Amino acid sequence: MQIFIEPSDVLLFRDGRPFSAGEGHRARSIFPPTPNTIQGVIRSKVLAERCGRYQEYRDGCLHCPENNNCTIPEEIGTPAHNHYGNLQIKGTLLAKHEKSDLTAYFPVPTDIVQVKKKNAPAPESQLRYLSPLREKIPGINDLAYSLHSLWTTESTPIEAVQGFLNQQNLVNYLLGENPGNVVSFDKLYERESRFGIEVDNNIQAVKEGKLYQTEFIRCKENIGLYIEFEGIKNLSANPDSDIGLIGIGGENRVASYTNTIGIDWRDFKDKLMTQLKGSDGFKIYLATPTIFDSEHQQGWLPKWINPNTLSGEYEGIKLKLVSAAISGYQTIGGWDVAHNKPKPTRRAVMAGSVYYFQTEATPEEILKAFHWQNLADEKSEAQIGYGLSLVGSWNYCKFTDDK
Template sequence: MSEFHFLQPLDVLYLRGNRLFGDSTASGEAIMPPWPSMAAGAIRSQLLASHGVDSGQFAQGNAALSGGLAQSLGTPDQPGDFRISHFLLAKSQACEGATPTSRPAEQVQVYLPLPADVVVLAENGSKQVHYLQPQRLPAVIQTSAPCQQIPVLRTAKQAKPAGGLWLNSAGIQAWLNGQAIDSSHLVESKSLWKIDSRLGIALDAQGRTTEEGQLYTVETVALAEDLGFLTGAAGAENLLPANGVLRLGGDGRGAQHTRIEWQSPQPDWAAIAQSKRFRLLLTTPGLFKQGWLLPGMTAENGGYRWKTHEFSARLVTASTARAETISGWDIASNQPKPALRAVSTGSVYWFDQFEGEVSTLQKLVEQSLFSIDAYPDRKRRAEGFNSILIGAWRS
C-alpha cells in the first residue's frame, strides 16, 4: 500500500537534468516533469530527520537504523522496501473545514503529459483530439519498424499538432477508459508553471571567492498557485509525519509536505478482461535492459510477446518518444550515478491476445515494472522509475 503526500514548493525549483554547463554564460535547462528520484531523495531525507538520524552519517554507513525505519530504508547500498509509487504534477484543492496542517478531505487534480498515442490538432483556433491507432501497412510500403503494425493518425485533412499540453484528471480517466478526449480535458503547460531564469557565478571551493569568467544562467520552475507534486510512498507507512517542511530539488529549496487521501484512477478492467487487449502508459521514465522493450518481452513469430509467470500478451506496436538519459548525483559515494538510457514518460504500448487474470495487471500497476525485472538495481527501484498505468484499448 502507498501513503500519499502532497509536496508544495515554497519557492522556485531547480529541476536540472544531466547536461553539464559549457562555455561561459552557458544556460542550464530545467526539465518538466522532473524525475521521480527528486521526490525519493527528499522523502527519504525527511524520514531520517523525523527519526533523529543524521542523513550525512547514514550516507556514510555510520548510522544504525532499527525497526520499521530499517526495513523501509535499508542501507545506502542495499535499499529496503521504500519506493516512490506515484509522482504526478497536481493541484491541491482543500475542502471546507480543512486546515494547513490537517487536510484529510483533500481533493487533488492531477496532470499528466499527453500520452504518445494522443495527438491534438489546432484547427481554426479550436483543438481537435485524436488517438493514434495501430494499422497494418500495405505490403508495398516498407519500413524499419520492428512491429508488423505501426501507430497511425487518421484525419480528414492535414493540420499542425499543438504542443505544450497536459491531461487533467478527467482526461486521464477518459484515456484509461479509451473514451474520447476533448478540449475540456486539456491544460496548457504555461498555466501550470513558468520558467524563471536565474543568473549565477561559480565559486572557488576553497577560498569561496568568485571565479573569473564563470557566469551562468539556470532555468528555475515557478509552479502556479496551489500546484505541487502528488507523491506516493510505498514501504513507509506511518513513518512520515503527517506534515512538515522538506528540501526539494537542486539547492535544497523548501517545500511543505502534507499527507492526503487519494485513490489512483482505474480503467474499465471488465472491458479489458472481455476484449483481451489493453494499452500501457509509462508515467515515469522506463529503465529497461532491452532498450525500448519492456522487461519480459521476447521475440516470437516475427514480433514480440510479453511473458511473465502470471500472464502473457502479444505486442501489437508502440509509440515511444525520444529516449532520454537518466543519471544524477550519488550523495553516499559523492560521485555521479551511472548514466542510463530511458524510455520517456508518456510512451504507449498496445497489446492484444492477453492470457491471464486481469488482477495480475492491477498488481503490476501497483508494484511497477520492477516487479518483473530488478534491472538496473534496487536503488533505481526506490527512486520511482518504471511506473505505469494500464488503459482499455477501444477501436
C-alpha cells in the first residue's frame, strides 16, 4: 500500500532533544519525520477508524470484547507486547503529487560535493563526486578503522551540498552519471517559528520566564509525504475508500491522504546490473536514517561488519567495507503516547549517508539483499522504516595519469 499525505496546515515534528519552557526554550522540527513518528501515525489511524478502544489496546487487547474477531493486534501489534505485528513500513519520503503523477525527493547523497562559490547556488556543472582512493594515504589520520579516503580530482576548493534530488536525478547518481540539479529546501517547504508562554492553569496567568519558541513546517503546494507500507488490511473503516483525513505530528494536525502509485525501480535495476559488472564495487545509499549501535557501540558501523577487518556477511553475501561518507548523526527521540513518557534518546546515521563495499556476489544477489530494503541492527527498527537503502555502483578515483 502506498499513500500520499498532504498537510492542510503547518506541521510539527520535534527533534529528540529535551524541551521545556524556560530551559531548552526552542523546539526544532525534523523533516521529513522519523520512522518512529510515521509508525505512530499509521497505527493511530487504524485504531481510530477501526477500533476506538484505546485503553484495551494499550493493555494488550486481553480484555477487549472483540478480541476473538479482531485482527488489529496481528496487523499493528500492541504496546503491551512491544511489537509492530505484521506492519512493515518501507520508508517516508518527501514527494510532490500533482494529478496522478508522483515525484519523490531524496536527501542529497553525502558523497556529492560542489565547487565553492560564494553566494551562488550550485548548477549541475559545479557538482562533483567523491570516490575512494585505490591506495590508503600513508601516515596517521583520523579515519576510523583505516578506511580508504574519499577524494576528487577537482583542484579548486569544494564544500558539502544540502537539499534533495528527485527520483530521476537519484537514479543518475546511482548509475554514476551526472545527477542534475539539486532541489533546495525552500522549494519544497519552509520553516516557521512561533512563540508562546507557559500558563499556570490554577491562577490563569502566565509564568515568569517561561517563554518558548516552536518551529513548524509549512509545505509548498502539492508537497507532502510518500509512505509505502504493507501488513495492514486497510487504514479506514471503509475498505473501498482511497482518500481520507489523518492526524499527524505534534498537536495531531489534520492532513489529507490518498492512495497512490508506488515507485517503480525495474528499468533502473536492469541498467544497474549491467553497470555493476564493470565497476569496482557497490555503494549503499540510505534514503532514511538508521541506527547501528547494538553490537560495536560505534553508532555508524553495522553489526554485521567486523570492526577489525572491515569484512562481514549479510543475507549470505560476504563483503568488505572500503569507505563511508557520513555527515554526522541525527538525534532520535519522541513521546511514548501509550505509556505517557519520553522515549529514549538515540543517535542515528543521517539519511543521505553512503557506504562503499566490495564483494564477489552477483549483481542479482546484491540487489535482492540491499536495494529498496531496510537496514538496521534491530529488526523492529528496520520494520518501521529505518535504513531504507538503495544500491549504486562506484569506481576508484582516477587521476589524469592513471591508466
